[in-house]
Amino acid sequence: MANNSEVQTIKLTAKDYKSDQDVRWCPGCGDYSILAQVQRTLPDIIEKEKAKVVWVSGIGCSSRIPYYINTYGFHGIHGRAPAIATGVKVANPELDVWVATGDGDLLSIGGNHFIHTCRRNVDLKILLFNNRIYGLTKGQYSPTSEKGKITKTSPYGSVDYPFNPISLAIGSGATFVARAIDVNPKHLQEMIKRAGGHKGTAFLEIYQNCNIFNDGAFSLLTDKDTKDDNILYLEHGKPMVFGKDLDKGIKLDGTKPIIVDLTTGSFTKDDILVHDEFSAEPILAMILAHITDDPAFPTPIGVFRQIQKETYDGAIASQIDFVTEKRGKGDLKKALFGANTWEVN
Amino acid sequence: MPEVKEKKIETLSDVTVRFAGDSGDGMQLTGTQFSDTTAWVGNDLSTLPDYPAEIRAPAGTLYGVSGFQLHFSSSDVNTPGDVPDVLVAMNPAALKKNLPELRPNGTIIVNTDSFDPKNLKLANYERNPLEDDTLNGYHVHEVPITSLTKNALEDSSLSLKEVSRCKNFFALGIMYWLYNRPLEKTEEWLKIKFKNKPELAEGNIKAMKSGYNFGEITEIFTTRYKVDPANLPKGTYRNISGNEATALGFLTASVKSNLPIFLGSYPITPASDILQYLSNYKNFGVKTMQAEDEIAGITAALGAAFTGHLALTSTSGPGMALKAEAIGLAVMTELPIVIVNVQRGGPSTGLPTKTEQADLLQAFCGRNGESPVCVIAAQTPRDCFYQAIEAARIALKFMTPVILLTDGYIANGSEPWRIPDIEDLPDVHKEFRTEKEGFFPYIRDENLARPWAIPGTPGLEHRIGGLETDDITGNINYEPDNHDKMVRIRNQKIQNIANDISDLKxxxxxxxxxxxxxxxxxxxxxxxxxxxxxxxxxxxxxxxxxxxxxxxxxxxxxxxxxxxxxxxxxxxxxxxxxxxxxxxxxxxxxxxxxxxxxxxxxxxxxxxxxxxxxxxx
CATH class of the missing domain: 3.40.50.920 (Rossmann fold)
Incomplete structure (x- = not known):
């Protein structure tokens, strides 16, 4: 006999996650696609009611996203979203807490909170909208802009080296690290789902085109003619091949990655490096992170790394349980009395 | 053994003692023990530690001197005392640094063993002050404390270094004899403190008893003193420092309001104690986060405030400067949070271990825009307890950040506190909004407080943030009239608190x-x-x-x-x-x-x- 007491949950749709606010990004902005994929994906990720979803953001174009998603939302101050979100998650570990942030917000002014959130493995999903430019302040170079970039504040070219966000996340201890592209909706949806299903700090870098201040920043990866030769789709257990006819592959020469041609007969698929998302060692993920910076190599897209370890919010909760069991539930009178009292009669 | 002469006993109403020595000499501990025993025998008292910012400055130097002052009396005590009547100086630097503040005709007990050429030089004494006229006009008791401690512990299994570190308890023993105090409280404390190293407990107890007996038999001291118990209101008492009182006040507010504490904080002198104390109360559901920086401390607390916790952050002046933007966010989002500033000397790093009251205007005005917050100041160590409760009460009732100002002086100072009945303390509570009907994030009650609808509540999903909001709906609104209206509402809400607080007495x-x-x-x-x-x-x-x-x-x-x-x-x-x-x-x-x-x-x-x-x- 069926259990009638179980509450029948009605499956939500993307529409349920749309707020009544007008979306105010520039026409043609990559953020529209990201928002749409988030709204399409959330019903599949969130098994609980949507009241248990919280979006937290900082400052910048991307950080407006909480206003457009009909859940709980907290639009914070510049760079501080990971810290605010940590407070939300620790206060109620049952919530699904998402952080929407940009390259300036997360990696410049908020860099400290980002690395410490990864270090602690707070159970947050961090979506980095990386457009390699400051958009909301109208076009200054960002910590992910390429060296030599000409912008309003770098008329002779920026002299800063950029951050490699994937490498930074892995190095800081994030337990899920992935990359997607705004105009590749299917893959982006899959990455959002994977991030949403991960327990621990999930970092998803999304290449996002700013068509006003940095148009075409990722065109090699998005143009029909060039994308196949420039994207390496990472799939667990699969060899790392790329190119229109999947005729090129990555091979390790010692610890040095090299590109080999599979058409000459010198190499077969068996020579090609096989992806392992779940490796306990970060070495492979780091190698993949760093080939991003080498123009000779394709840009890896997909999950770089996923490992499991205790979350910060979980550890705080279990420590409270442990101490409460050991010492008994707190007695205020005892606490006020302390160790040393005396009577005055 | 010399014949012990009968000693005179003189009754005093009021004494101020200062223990001073090298920062490694254990003066804070000695002072605290003397205070606890003095409270226990029924005197009213007030204490003031004075220690250098350097943890262990080079031994024997003037800047390495650590002091602990204690004022006790048979009547009401309100301060740790202007000028010490008695100075215990463990080395020449301690004497040099503290002598100018000693009362003329005051009493000095010196450890003569430390007055060697090296220590005299470190203290910038050209001649030994015990041998010239520097100390004319004072009652000087010269005691070879280090060697007497060594003699007393010659059969002990302790190392020479450990023996030497017992000398502060020898000095404490002398003071216990001089002021007619029992040894048992300190004995008990030592046994607990060195539970796992009983030989250290024994060594220190033996040193203390030897100091006490030395007072009894030596001819150096001819008089001992009595300070009668003070006439304090009936009740159970304990000693309490301001920082501990602040922590306990928040704990009480948490229990009373049935809201768990979330404290986001970054260690900073002289406020770190609050984080330390509260991190002990996990079995009350207290969540403490030692954040990566001051900003994370307050912003994480704001996240927890949004999620329905009693949100706190504790810091001192430089940290307040860093938290300014986030306090503005709390003003804008109208979330309840208490920000404690244990003030120290500024500006910049300033005087980390010294007290000051120079952050008042910072509390008032230290943010961009029209950004009114409630400001409360505690006035004594024990008052920190009541003002922590008051700050939490107002923050919750009015949905506002509250800045609680204390300072290094009352935070580190201590005094006896009659432990109140929990039922007699003010009511602290706030209901969460759960009713969907008529809900908007910025509708207001009679005090102008907005509802507290926490994530997880079905049907009340809403967004808040630092952008100017529409009154009632909370949607982004940049309209000139709306901004003017909201600026005034936020200000009026703070002014409304005046209807809810007690008169100036x-x-x-x-x-x-x-x-x-x-x-x-x-x-x-x-x-x-x-x-x-x-x-x-x-x-x-x-x-x-x-x-x-x-x-x-x-x-x-x-x-x-x-x-x-x-x-x-x-x-x-x-x-x-x-x-x-x-x-x-x-x-x-x-x-x-x-x-x-x-x-x-x-x-x-x-x-x-x-x-x-x-x-x-």
Whole structure:
């Protein structure tokens, strides 16, 4: 006999996650696609009611996203979203807490909170909208802009080296690290789902085109003619091949990655490096992170790394349980009395 | 064994003792033990530790001197005492540094063993002060404390270094004998402290008993002193420091409101104790996060406030500067949070271990835009307990950030505290909004507080943030009229708190020639100074502000009832400028910014100077 007491949950749709606010990004902005994929994906990720979803953001174009998603939302101050979100998650570990942030917000002014959130493995999903430019302040170079970039504040070219966000996340201890592209909706949806299903700090870098201040920043990866030769789709257990006819592959020469041609007969698929998302060692993920910076190599897209370890919010909760069991539930009178009292009669 | 002469016993009403030595000599510990025993025998007391910012400055140097002052009495004690009557100096540097503050004719107990050429040189003494006329006019007791401790412990299994570290307990034993105090409290404490190293407990107990017996048999001391118990209200007492009282006040507010605490904090002198104390109370559901920086401390707390916790952050001046933007966010999002600033000397890193009251205007104005917050100041160590509860109560009731100002002086100082009945403490509570019907994030109650609808509540999904919001709906709104309206609403909400707080109380007469008005940690000093001036016949009263934004409603009436108002502050006149601009009155100021509390005689001098002319006597 069926259990009638179980509450029948009605499956939500993307529409349920749309707020009544007008979306105010520039026409043609990559953020529209990201928002749409988030709204399409959330019903599949969130098994609980949507009241248990919280979006937290900082400052910048991307950080407006909480206003457009009909859940709980907290639009914070510049760079501080990971810290605010940590407070939300620790206060109620049952919530699904998402952080929407940009390259300036997360990696410049908020860099400290980002690395410490990864270090602690707070159970947050961090979506980095990386457009390699400051958009909301109208076009200054960002910590992910390429060296030599000409912008309003770098008329002779920026002299800063950029951050490699994937490498930074892995190095800081994030337990899920992935990359997607705004105009590749299917893959982006899959990455959002994977991030949403991960327990621990999930970092998803999304290449996002700013068509006003940095148009075409990722065109090699998005143009029909060039994308196949420039994207390496990472799939667990699969060899790392790329190119229109999947005729090129990555091979390790010692610890040095090299590109080999599979058409000459010198190499077969068996020579090609096989992806392992779940490796306990970060070495492979780091190698993949760093080939991003080498123009000779394709840009890896997909999950770089996923490992499991205790979350910060979980550890705080279990420590409270442990101490409460050991010492008994707190007695205020005892606490006020302390160790040393005396009577005055 | 020499024949023991009968010693005189003299009764005193009031004594101030200062223990001073190298920062590694255990002076804070010695002082704390003397305080605990003194409280236990029923004296009223107040303490003030004075330690260097360096953890272990090079031994024997002047900047490595650590001190602990204790004022105890058979009557009411409000301050740790202006000038010590007795100085225990464990080395030449301690003598050199503290001698100028000792009362003329005061008593000095010195450890003669440490007066060797090396230590004398480190203390910048050209000649041994025990051998020239430096100490003329004082009662000097020369005791070879180090060698007497070694003799006492010669059979012990402790190493030479460990034996030498027992010398502070020998000195404590002498003081216990001199002031007729029992040893048992300290004995008990040592046994617990060194539970796993009983030989250390025994060594220290033996050193203390030897010091006590030394007092009894030596001819150096001819008199011992008695200080009768004070006439304190009936009840159970404990000693409490300001920082511990602050932590316990929050814990009480948490239990009363049934809201778990979330404290986001970054270690900083002199506020770290609050984080340390609260991290012990996990079994109350207290969540403490030692954040990566000051900003993360407050912003994580704001996240927890959004999620329905009693949100706290604790810091000192430099940390306040870093938290400013986030306090503005709390103002804009109208979330309840208490920000504790244990003030220290500034600006910048300033004087980390010294006290000051110079962050008042920072609390008032230290943010961009029209950003009003409630400001409360605690006035004594035990008052920190009540003001922590008050800050939490107001934050929750009015959905606002509240800045609680304490300072290094009351945070580290301690005094006896009659432990209150929990039922007698103020009610602290806030209901979460759960009703969907008619819900908007910025609708307001009669106090102008907005509802607290926490994530997880079905049907109340909403967004908040730092952008200007539409009244009622909370949607982004940049319209000129809406902004003007919201600026005024946020201000009015803070002003409404004045309807919910107690009146400014006056010690003395309701009118007169002079009102001494203070705030924060100067309470005890001002009270003593006014008390003495009134005894001298001056028509002077004292009022002390706990609520500074908003001021209590009767503040203006109180101010107008006196011919003159004197505002002594450990800053250049910050309350004075607020009072002048708010009430359009002239005020007299007294400002000393030396990193030290006021002395009663400073304030008494100023009162006499102001009223001397009109012959208030």
């Amino acid at each position: 006056v010690y003395g007469d309701d009118s007169g020639d002079l009102l001494v008005l203070g705030w924060g940690g100067t309470y005890g000093t001002l009270k003593d100074a006014v008390h003495l001036a009134r005894k001298n016949g001056y028509k002077v009263s004292h009022a002390h502000l706990r609520h500074i934004n908003p001021f209590p409603k009767n503040t203006k009436d109180v101010l107008k009832s006196y011919s003159k108002v004197l505002i002594p502050e450990i800053n250049l006149g910050q309350l004075a400028s607020l009072i002048k601009s708010e009430f359009l009155i002239e005020v007299e100021q007294q400002n000393l910014v030396r990193g030290l509390p006021f002395k009663t005689e400073d304030v008494l001098g100023k009162i006499t100077e102001l009223l001397g002319g009109n012959n208030g006597k």
